[in-house]
Amino acid sequence: MQQASSHLADRISLISVSSTARVSAEAEKLRRAGVDVVDFGVGEPDFPTPDNIKRAAIAALDQNFTRYTAMPGVQELRQAVVDRHKADYGTSYSVPECVVSVGGKHAIFNMTQALVGDGDEVIIPIPYWVTYYDVVNYAGGKPVLVETSEAEGFALTAAQVEKAITPKTRLMIVNSPCNPSGALVEQAEFEKIAHLAKKRGIWLMTDECYCRFLYDSDPYSVASVPGMKDTVIVAGSLSKTYAMTGWRIGFTLAPAEVCTAIIKLQSHSTSNPTSIAQKGAIEALNGPQDSVDVMLAEYRKRRDYVIGRLRAIPGITCAEPRGAFYAYPNISGALSPNGLRTPMEFAEKLLAEAHVAAVPGEAFGTEKHVRISYATSMENIQKGLDRLESFVKKYSA
Template identity: 40%
Template sequence: MKLADKMYSLGTETAFDVLAEVVKLQEQGKNIISFAIGEPDFDSPENIKQAGIEAIKNNHTHYNPSAGLLEVRKALAKYIERTRGIEVSPLEVVITPGAKPIIFYGLLATINPGDEVIYPNPGFPIYESMINYVGGVAVPLALREEKEFSFRPEELETKINAKTKMIILNSPHNPTGGMLSTEDLQQIARIAIENDLWVMADEVYSRIIYDQAFESIISIPGMKERTILIEGMSKTYAMTGWRIGYGVAPEIVVNAIARLCTNSISCTATFTQLAALEAVTGPQEDTTKMVQEFKERKDLIVKGLNEIEGISCLNPKGAFYVYPNVTKACQNKGFKNAKELQEFLLHESGVAVLPQTSFGMRNEGETEEYIRLSFATSKENIIEGLKRIKKGLERNE
């Protein structure tokens, strides 16, 4: 017996492979400091938990419309209106179990076999995986360290041809923490409009920003009609396990995604939607405190990494990741690439990080080496982890 051919085009998140290895080592009694998984290490706010509990107690445990509860869609539409400065109808909102299904369903709804989709590289690995799975052609667009992990608009234009159907954006960005500038967004919008392209804007880290205001491409005139915006509760409200996210898109796309929900999941759990309603309409102090803590951790880890021989690290503008350049560290230790460095740090230093290959193929002509560290962990762990990395990389052989 064999699987369908399509399954062999499906990728994965190698972060979970590293997590499995970390767990195995911990079971063997080894102490591992993990910077591998991108998940807030905070509990969901109490008011949100209580809303979910009350929803269950009040028997909100039945089916609901595939696109989501109308009262929740209304609240999410108002939230996007406030944060993006555009008018949004509840009929332009669709709720799914997590934000990730919007990637999958959004591509299924808009991409035909052979259509080309441009995506950021390095990037969240599910973009490339899902493009390939739906039969599209994945076209990587290099993010450049010299551009603070943005890309050159003129390089984007060279990727456009008659087969191009969509551009995927992620700002703030995983794995680099970079953000697209106003100028970048305006150039992308111009290119999308001139070439009649869809834009999928993954903005799940929109509230986790540090030194500049968040801007969305959907706010630019002419872009709402062609944008599939991805948002969710996992990062902003530390609700990863609740599995609750949503998309904002033209009604034709929302209706298609709702049909896909009907055919796959029926609907998103009612009580998690009501918890999400409390998240966006209730007090925001917990999120504010969480982001402030992330900022302090960011400053701590960036400073510490830049003090380690062979490592240089840009200051991320959003999300909770750093993406340091470790080219010299690899050369100093005789490693061929960041993957060998990652394995050394895990097994010799007791520190889990992810190599750049966890986030896509090497860009053409690229010679630099990078690793990603998530600072969604305690300051104590950051200090100890940096100490171990420094000792491992700077000790004499």
């Protein structure tokens, strides 16, 4: 009998395992071996999900809300998403313009699959979240990488975007505040980018995963700009805002025709988001929002400490994050041809020798940085930065 070929489909070679997931796996392997690891690699809140959200999920179980739901999420949740987005950012979406997905990453995957075809160009600013590059490749598109200025805090500008546009440009992806750098696109500049996209007939995807975590300005969505709803697609998530990473609830806000295409795709992949998680999400969006301010205040305190410590280490500089919960230090002063030559080597040895997990900048498109998540306790932050400082001094000696 003839055996099936062992070769995998060609398209799977277009993507790689998430670098952040790989770092987390290596850190977990050391922890299982009994090693005390300080994990700056993980990008999730260290806060528990608020009690009111957990109680809503428990009530859903008690009420046997455990069957299939509508593919794009239950009507009540989709309404809660558009209502919360309107309350926070002044937008005017309707339920047919909303699809709930299995996390924000799923929303982005769905969106690229629905919109990006073979040879379409997609503008992605550097540094970028690891998944953007791979999902564009998987959809058959071509990532067009746009350098931002570290001296300007990695903030994207309309002028930088305009230089990258060609007749093949289909989509641009903007994540503000940004993972990994914490960079923020100012409202006026974001509006310029949106108008540019509309003028050139290009989709603009705004990834709002960290939109509620801003340190020196008010939350803002470019989808609120008048006349932009037919150009802008919002990818949102409850994961960071409400400390619900494991619940896997994200959403897309887009023109109804785009949502219809995404629902079609979702109907053949995940079907509906988890029923119980949807009930928790309704409570998260409709219930008290004070937990967000509590987390933001703690992140601000941690950010100020982390940036101060990093800048005091010889060989390291760091742009100030204006949102999210990451620092993106430039470690080029700690690299050398005869020592640690790349951020990848730096991160590997930092984990192996100092037992501190960080994500190398190569994962985000740069060659002088590592990403440090300060979504962990101050005790861990202090211990981890002590180890990092000793490690850098050892290799600089």
